Amino acid sequence: MVDLxxxxxxxxxxxxxxxxxxxxxVARPLSERSAPNRGLQIQRRLADTxxxxxxxxxxxxxxxxxxxxxxxxxxxxxxxxxxxxxxVANIVIH
Numbered sequence: 001m002v003d004l005x006x007x008x009x010x011x012x013x014x015x016x017x018x019x020x021x022x023x024x025x026v027a028r029p030l031s032e033r034s035a036p037n038r039g040l041q042i043q044r045r046l047a048d049t050x051x052x053x054x055x056x057x058x059x060x061x062x063x064x065x066x067x068x069x070x071x072x073x074x075x076x077x078x079x080x081x082x083x084x085x086x087x088v089a090n091i092v093i094h
Contacts, residue, residue, distance in 0.1 A: 044071075044072055044073055046071060046073070046081065050071065051081055051085055052085070054067055054071060054078065054081060054082065054085070055082060055085045055086060057070070058082055064078050064079060
């Protein structure tokens with residue numbers, strides 16, 4: 001713990017240690033300082049033409065899982081888009 005008012009007996013030693021750590025971090029290249037890529041999710045928005053194609057593909061007999069893979073979106077997103085595009089999400093395809 002660093003006491004900025006100087007009440008701790010080792011405040012100079014703590015300040016020196018923290019300063020040394022900061023200097024070591026700043027001396028490293030920026031690429032080494034940044035956090036590693038943890039596989040953040042990419043937000044994918046479909047254009048109106050893609051939503052229309054999605055709807056046509058569903059009417060043509062493709063399953064929700066197939067559509068999700070084809071358009072690189074989640075199954076629940078497929079269902080949501082199909083419901084907004086005319087309610088073809090729940091059609092039964094034989």
